[in-house]
Amino acid sequence: MTIQAMARAAKQTSILLAAQTTRAKDAALKRIAEALRSHKQVLVQANQKDLAAAEANQLAAPLLKRLKFDAGKIEEVCLGLESLIQLRDPTGQTLSFTELDQGLELYKVTCPIGVIGVIFESRPDALVQISSLCLKSGNAVMLKGGSEAALTNRLLVDIISQASQEAGIPVGWIQLLETREDVAEILNLDDTIDLIIPRGSNEFVKYIMDNTNIAVLGHADGICHVFVDAEADLDMAVAIAVDSKCQYVAVCNAAETLLVDRAIAPEFLPRVKGALEARGAEIRGCPETCKLIAAAPATDRDWATEYLDMILSIKVVAGLAEAIDFINQYGSGHTDAIVTQNPDKAAQFMNTVDTGNAFWNCSTRFSDGFRYGLGAEVGVSTNKIHARGPVGLEGLVIYKWKLIGHGQTVAQYSGPEARTFTHKHNHKDCPL
Amino acid sequence: MTIQAMARAAKQTSILLAAQTTRAKDAALKRIAEALRSHKQVLVQANQKDLAAAEANQLAAPLLKRLKFDAGKIEEVCLGLESLIQLRDPTGQTLSFTELDQGLELYKVTCPIGVIGVIFESRPDALVQISSLCLKSGNAVMLKGGSEAALTNRLLVDIISQASQEAGIPVGWIQLLETREDVAEILNLDDTIDLIIPRGSNEFVKYIMDNTNIAVLGHADGICHVFVDAEADLDMAVAIAVDSKCQYVAVCNAAETLLVDRAIAPEFLPRVKGALEARGAEIRGCPETCKLIAAAPATDRDWATEYLDMILSIKVVAGLAEAIDFINQYGSGHTDAIVTQNPDKAAQFMNTVDTGNAFWNCSTRFSDGFRYGLGAEVGVSTNKIHARGPVGLEGLVIYKWKLIGHGQTVAQYSGPEARTFTHKHNHKDCPL
Numbered sequence: 019m020t021i022q023a024m025a026r027a028a029k030q031t032s033i034l035l036a037a038q039t040t041r042a043k044d045a046a047l048k049r050i051a052e053a054l055r056s057h058k059q060v061l062v063q064a065n066q067k068d069l070a071a072a073e074a075n076q077l078a079a080p081l082l083k084r085l086k087f088d089a090g091k092i093e094e095v096c097l098g099l100e101s102l103i104q105l106r107d108p109t110g111q112t113l114s115f116t117e118l119d120q121g122l123e124l125y126k127v128t129c130p131i132g133v134i135g136v137i138f139e140s141r142p143d144a145l146v147q148i149s150s151l152c153l154k155s156g157n158a159v160m161l162k163g164g165s166e167a168a169l170t171n172r173l174l175v176d177i178i179s180q181a182s183q184e185a186g187i188p189v190g191w192i193q194l195l196e197t198r199e200d201v202a203e204i205l206n207l208d209d210t211i212d213l214i215i216p217r218g219s220n221e222f223v224k225y226i227m228d229n230t231n232i233a234v235l236g237h238a239d240g241i242c243h244v245f246v247d248a249e250a251d252l253d254m255a256v257a258i259a260v261d262s263k264c265q266y267v268a269v270c271n272a273a274e275t276l277l278v279d280r281a282i283a284p285e286f287l288p289r290v291k292g293a294l295e296a297r298g299a300e301i302r303g304c305p306e307t308c309k310l311i312a313a314a315p316a317t318d319r320d321w322a323t324e325y326l327d328m329i330l331s332i333k334v335v336a337g338l339a340e341a342i343d344f345i346n347q348y349g350s351g352h353t354d355a356i357v358t359q360n361p362d363k364a365a366q367f368m369n370t371v372d373t374g375n376a377f378w379n380c381s382t383r384f385s386d387g388f389r390y391g392l393g394a395e396v397g398v399s400t401n402k403i404h405a406r407g408p409v410g411l412e413g414l415v416i417y418k419w420k421l422i423g424h425g426q427t428v429a430q431y432s433g434p435e436a437r438t439f440t441h442k443h444n445h446k447d448c449p450l
Numbered sequence: 451m452t453i454q455a456m457a458r459a460a461k462q463t464s465i466l467l468a469a470q471t472t473r474a475k476d477a478a479l480k481r482i483a484e485a486l487r488s489h490k491q492v493l494v495q496a497n498q499k500d501l502a503a504a505e506a507n508q509l510a511a512p513l514l515k516r517l518k519f520d521a522g523k524i525e526e527v528c529l530g531l532e533s534l535i536q537l538r539d540p541t542g543q544t545l546s547f548t549e550l551d552q553g554l555e556l557y558k559v560t561c562p563i564g565v566i567g568v569i570f571e572s573r574p575d576a577l578v579q580i581s582s583l584c585l586k587s588g589n590a591v592m593l594k595g596g597s598e599a600a601l602t603n604r605l606l607v608d609i610i611s612q613a614s615q616e617a618g619i620p621v622g623w624i625q626l627l628e629t630r631e632d633v634a635e636i637l638n639l640d641d642t643i644d645l646i647i648p649r650g651s652n653e654f655v656k657y658i659m660d661n662t663n664i665a666v667l668g669h670a671d672g673i674c675h676v677f678v679d680a681e682a683d684l685d686m687a688v689a690i691a692v693d694s695k696c697q698y699v700a701v702c703n704a705a706e707t708l709l710v711d712r713a714i715a716p717e718f719l720p721r722v723k724g725a726l727e728a729r730g731a732e733i734r735g736c737p738e739t740c741k742l743i744a745a746a747p748a749t750d751r752d753w754a755t756e757y758l759d760m761i762l763s764i765k766v767v768a769g770l771a772e773a774i775d776f777i778n779q780y781g782s783g784h785t786d787a788i789v790t791q792n793p794d795k796a797a798q799f800m801n802t803v804d805t806g807n808a809f810w811n812c813s814t815r816f817s818d819g820f821r822y823g824l825g826a827e828v829g830v831s832t833n834k835i836h837a838r839g840p841v842g843l844e845g846l847v848i849y850k851w852k853l854i855g856h857g858q859t860v861a862q863y864s865g866p867e868a869r870t871f872t873h874k875h876n877h878k879d880c881p882l
Contacts, residue, residue: 033778037801116823122812124822131834132804212834233665233835254857261859346465365882368852369469372564378882380554380855389863390556390851391548391873402563402644403665404836407851419822419839420800423812425686427693431821441823450797450810 021203024193025133025160025210031190032132032158038187040107043154046185050150051099053181057173058092064169065142072166087142087170095146098394102154105393108411109156110448117442119431121424125448128415130156132212135204137226139218140164145174148215149192151396153182155414160204160211162195172196205230213414215397220324235413237400239324239350240270242382245341245367246290247358248281254379255286255357256293261381262355263330264297270398271353271375271385274325276332277341280306283334287311290332299328306334321348338363345371351400353377353385353407374400374407420448453635456625457565457592457642463622464564464590470619472539475586478617482582483531485613489605490524496601497574504598519574519602527578530826534586537825540843541588542880549874551863553856557880560847562588564644567636569658571650572596577606580647581624583828585614587846592636592643594627604628637662645846647829652756667845669832671756671782672702674814677773677799678722679790680713686811687718687789688725693813694787695762696729702830703785703807703817706757708764709773712738715766719743722764731760738766753780770795777803783832785809785817785839806832806839852880 019027054061065087072085113126134157138144145163152159163171175194183189195204204211208231215235216226224238244262246255262273278286283306291301291311302320303313313332320331321344335341345354355377356367368376375385385408387395392410399405405413431437451459486493497519504517545558566589570576577595584591595603607626615621627636636643640663647667648658656670676694678687694705710718719742723733734752735745745764752763753776767773770788777786787809788799800808807817817840819827824842831837837845863869 033774033802033804036804037798118816118821118823122816129801228663231660231663233833251857257857257859261861265860265864342465361882364854366469368850368882369561370465372465372468373850375851375853377853378855380853380858381860383860384550384554384853384855384858385851389550389860389871391550391871391875401665402848404848406848416834416836416838418800418805419807419817421807421809421812421816422796423810423816425683425689426812426816427689428697428813428815428821429693432697439821439823443823450793450800 021195021200022207024195025204025207027190028133028158028160028193029210031188032130034188035156035158035191036109036130038156040110042186043107043156044103046153046182046187047099047103047150049185050178050181051096053177054092054096054146057177058089061092061170061173062088064173068167068169077166081140081166085140085142085164085166091143095143098147099150102150102394105154105411107154108415112447113417115444115446115448117444118421118439119426119437120440122426123422125420125422126417127420127448128417131414131416133158133160133210134414135160135211135214135232137162137201137214137216137218138164139222140166142167142170142174144217145171146178148217148396149178151394151411151414153187153191155411157414158191158193160193160195162201162204165196165198168196205232208232217397233404235397235399235401235405235409237270237350237352237398240272240352241275241322241324241348241350242271242273242353243275243277243345243349243355244273244382245277245345245354245356246279246282246286247338247356247360247363248279249360249363250282250357251359252282252286252289256290258355258357258379258381259290260293260297262383263294263299264328265381265383267328268326270324271382272326273382274323274331275321275348276330277335277344278307278332279337280334283307284310287332294330297328299330302329302331304333307332324350338366342367342370345373349373351402352398353382355380355382420450422450453627453632454639456627457636457639459622460565460590460592460625461642463620464562466620467588467590467623468541468562470588472542474618475539475588476535478585478614478619479531479535479582481613481617482610483528485609486524486528486578489609490521493524493602493605494520496605500599500601509598513572513598517572517574517596517598523575527575530579531582534582534826537586537843539586540847544879545849547876547878547880549876550853550871551858551869552872554858555854557852557854558849559852559880560849563846563848565590565592565642566846567592567643567646567664569594569633569646569648569650570596571654572598574599574602574606576649577603578610580649580828581610583826583843583846585619585623587843589846590623590625592625592627594633594636597628597630600628637664640664649829665836667829667831667833667837667841669702669782669784669830672704672784673707673754673756673780673782674703674705674785675707675709675777675781676705676787676789676814677709677777678711678714678718679770679788679792679795680711681792681795682714682789683791684714684718684721688722690787690789690811690813691722692725692729694815695726696731696760697813697815699760700758702756703814704758705814706755706763707753707780708762709767709776710739710764711769712766715739716742719764726762729760731762734761734763736765739764756782770798774799774802777805781805783834784830785814787812787814852882854882
């Protein structure tokens, strides 16, 4: 099958998928979990072949770790499927109701987006997660995984496709792409694919964003800031700075830069330095920071770098306004926190820092779908349309307007004897 | 100023605009209406110069009509500004609240998107409408109007900019681009411009959509369908078909194709033909239609054409399933209606036709922001992310997550003595 033909098949199935009941979709998710468990052995075997080939190709150790799909990982994705079943179906929710006139009722109702393109690197568990999120939300999915995982991915898609078909889901909703050329091709399919979700390194996501007209849900950088205001509780500020940087460094919501108000810098910097260094963090400071504490000098490049490592850059600023400007210049719109006891300053920070997640007196590390209670995380978005910050299942739906009448024509609402619209808003679920 | 510098200025002002109060923004809208009224004479003079140049350049009559900005049009846009003041501010609305733990509260709050690029053709009133919608929603705007309206547009932007500044709105939120090269340049500014709204012909919108990575809110085609089911009330079906086609033909929500169930075609087609021809509509039919009534033969091209004219193509179909497939193949996802007395068929149609507006027993012409009671229409979107169908002010906002704590760290929620998240959902407005 050509990529175009696969995309058309996905599109056609997406239409049928939109009419599946919650019960049918959940039954399919259950069947998929059963099938993955019963195929555990062949899955591990396929993955071992992928791993052996990857080792022969001298793949780096962290990549090998991500590629590994063992019994534990299989059980983990199955538990994920079972908790997904418990979540509310994001489709079919009435967002608003307006009576336009007696017997002419307008409903805004959530529905699947259509066809989601997902491009991910080596982790086979990502394939199961994202395809199950698509199924729950009624979307068809075209997947492109890392070529290192080719055998594992092919088997996974066969199992998922077969199991969902057995549960009555129309065939064709999940399509696997296999070559790098396939990716370039789907990036051009803006007539068929409605949304692309890339998962992987910053460079990888940035490449996808720069090379398609299709909407992309994701984030390239996570350059997060903590600003310690002059009116901060300094013990709290130390704890938040340390947690934001050190609690787990390899993730997008870890802080990379600490901004410190000049007024409290002489007192605060030595304290935070001690706490950070006790956790093994390296400090890179602006000239003013380096005068107050011993630190390596930071360059302009540091302010724009997501270290994903035990390194924190520190800059002394004149106050709130400079902190906001700095974050708006260097931040990536992911997560930025202020530590202050002054609610007015907190409000100004939260309203004018252009970020998906604006935090007051807590760690940037809270920025996450699980901690937010979203139930399932589709991804983290630094987009400014559709969905922003941690995105749950609601990021995979859009809405349609459903208007139910009894033969009304617009001609009746124009001219000298025109009927007038009532435009009454109530809570009422769409009956269809 | 270079386009890049203008875009940076717009971006910087957008940050300040996000912190403006509803009162300040509404006061500015009021001041703009006053200024437009008091500059009526110079505006008309500038427009007359544009008109004279356009006539000398032999611009077509419909374009001249759209270019005209006389005292009546000025009063109309001022009334529009005054009704915009009455609308609720779309920003600062709390969409959801979650208590993550005692004293750790998460709010999802609407906020402006940032910088909107608007590209429109000759109508100067569009400039006032869209820039005022952007101001109300707290967005900066970069505008590119038709070159025929250069003098009118320049004066309008000066007046709007000056009046809003007098009302205390930071300068720089409205920027005018003047050359065709400027358009090509802003289409590349995906780092600065967050959303593009093109207004104009199908070809024009399609060109914009195909030539930018920035999200586009709009619609190229409006190929709308009416399907008359075997179980339709045929009097109702005639009235809806006639209204959908003939009530106003030059608009995107007018029907272009009528699908008729084979079972009722022999009875229905002669009746609808009579009613359509009485209104001056020309019919182009599929072979089966042409056997039942006298009509010009339709080609495949007809099914994919937005006539915007008194022409309707008619196709006989085997039933609901074929109608749905046909619409999903040829429709543009704008507005599609079914006429039937059978609620199950209506539900199947509304849930599986992939369209922004799915109608049951009413005219496609209802698909419109005013009729929907949106208050103001930003545009009609055939996108499948962010906003769909008629889009009101809410299409110009996104949300940010605001998390308010008292020094919480993620470390407290991990390890053997981990606190657990409460994830309680309530209705509570964000205090900041």
